[in-house]
Amino acid sequence: MIKGMTGFGSAQLSKNKVKAAVEIRTVNHRYFDVSYYMPTGFGSYENKVRQLIQKNIQRGRITVSIRITQQPERTAVLDRGVVKAYLKNIHSLQKEFKLKDDIKISDIISLPGVFETKEIFVARETLWPDLEKCLKKALAGLVIMRKREGKSLEMDVSDKLRRMLLQTKKIEKALGVILKGKKKVLGPDEFLSFQKSTDVNEEIIRLNHFVAEMKKLLKATAPVGKQMDFIAQEMQRETNTIGSKIQDKVVSNAVIALKGKIEKIREQAQNVE
Numbered sequence: 082m083i084k085g086m087t088g089f090g091s092a093q094l095s096k097n098k099v100k101a102a103v104e105i106r107t108v109n110h111r112y113f114d115v116s117y118y119m120p121t122g123f124g125s126y127e128n129k130v131r132q133l134i135q136k137n138i139q140r141g142r143i144t145v146s147i148r149i150t151q152q153p154e155r156t157a158v159l160d161r162g163v164v165k166a167y168l169k170n171i172h173s174l175q176k177e178f179k180l181k182d183d184i185k186i187s188d189i190i191s192l193p194g195v196f197e198t199k200e201i202f203v204a205r206e207t208l209w210p211d212l213e214k215c216l217k218k219a220l221a222g223l224v225i226m227r228k229r230e231g232k233s234l235e236m237d238v239s240d241k242l243r244r245m246l247l248q249t250k251k252i253e254k255a256l257g258v259i260l261k262g263k264k265k266v267l268g269p270d271e272f273l274s275f276q277k278s279t280d281v282n283e284e285i286i287r288l289n290h291f292v293a294e295m296k297k298l299l300k301a302t303a304p305v306g307k308q309m310d311f312i313a314q315e316m317q318r319e320t321n322t323i324g325s326k327i328q329d330k331v332v333s334n335a336v337i338a339l340k341g342k343i344e345k346i347r348e349q350a351q352n353v354e
Contacts (some may be wrong), residue, residue, distance in 0.1 A: 083299055084354045085230025086110065086141040086306075090223030092215040096208065100151035103215040105134070105223050109352050110142035111307075118146040130216060137220045138227075139304045140354045149214070163194045163204065227354065234349050235299045238309075241342040243294050245316075248335040248342075249285050252323060255331040256281065279327050284319045288339075291316045295346070304354035313347040 086109040094101040115134060117127050130145055171184060189195060256279065264272050291312050298312070299307040320343060324336040 082228065083231040083235055083301060083305060084224070084227040085234055085352050086227065086354050087224040087230055087352070088223035089220065090219035090226070092217045092218040094208070094211050094220075096211050098152065099149065099208065101208075101212070101215070102148045102150050104144075104146040104148075105219045106146075107138065107218070107227070108142040110135045110140065113138070113140055113143075113147065115143045118144070118148075120147065120202055123147060126212070129209070129213075133213065133216055134220065137224055138354070140232070140306060144259050145216075157196045159196055160194060163192075164189060167192055167195070177275045177333060188234055190301050197301075231353070232352055238295070238299060238346055238349055241346055245339055245342050246289065248339045249288055251335045252281065252327075252332050253285060255329060255335070256327060257353045259327070259329055259332075281323045281326050288316060288319045288323075291319070306350055309350035310347055311351055313343055313350055316343045316346075 086107055088107045089105070091102065091104045093102065113135070115131055117124075117130065119126065126268075134143060134145070167189065174180060175182075259279070260276060263275055267275060295309065295312055296307055317340065319345075320336055320339045324333065
């Protein structure tokens with residue numbers, strides 16, 4: 082079954098004191114195009130993420146977002162060497178200048194350099210196994226959504242193909258009526274010439290063939306969006322030829338209806354992977 086190109090999937094990561102949110106979005110695009118939004122230092126994972134996505138998606142504009150929503154807080158580290166240096170100098174001052182003021186802990190810890198705050202960074206190397214699981218979970222949800230869109234697209238295109246066959250039958254029937262009427266008023270040579278100039282049997286056969294091919298593509302599991310667009314272009318060419326060969330109101334209306342259906346199919350093909 083065909084798949085669409087619009088999808089969204091998300092997952093949450095929680096390991097030790099680290100929490101992260103993973104989101105993957107896709108929209109229609111002619112090629113495979115990935116954009117990454119990751120925390121600082123996670124750029125080295127881009128290639129791994131790309132390979133993971135390519136196993137599930139072959140076409141579309143993909144946006145991958147990884148956000149660290151919680152990580153270990155900063156810690157305060159006591160620099161004992163600085164404290165010793167301060168105390169040594171204070172005692173030296175007391176002795177030299179005969180100072181008697183007592184030293185309080187609050188005085189010591191307020192001095193510059195006694196405490197140093199350190200930010201604990203997320204160790205990305207240890208996170209990858211869990212991050213990979215999250216990416217796979219998000220991709221699974223995204224693929225389900227793309228499959229649902231594909232089912233809707235299949236139903237819509239199938240209906241348009243059915244209506245196209247009704248129009249080709251109208252054209253064949255109208256041409257039969259036209260030839261029957263012309264045979265009564267034209268001489269043998271003139272009629273043969275007219276019959277030859279209005280012969281659209283080849284175009285009708287090819288158009289019906291393309292409809293059958295399109296139906297097969299709708300059942301495919303591999304990406305077929307570009308093939309559908311190509312076949313729709315060929316349908317348009319055959320329809321234009323029919324319209325140029327037969328100047329008749331019924332046929333002209335059928336040709337206009339065919340062009341409308343084909344254009345809609347081309348538009349839908351842009352949404353098929």
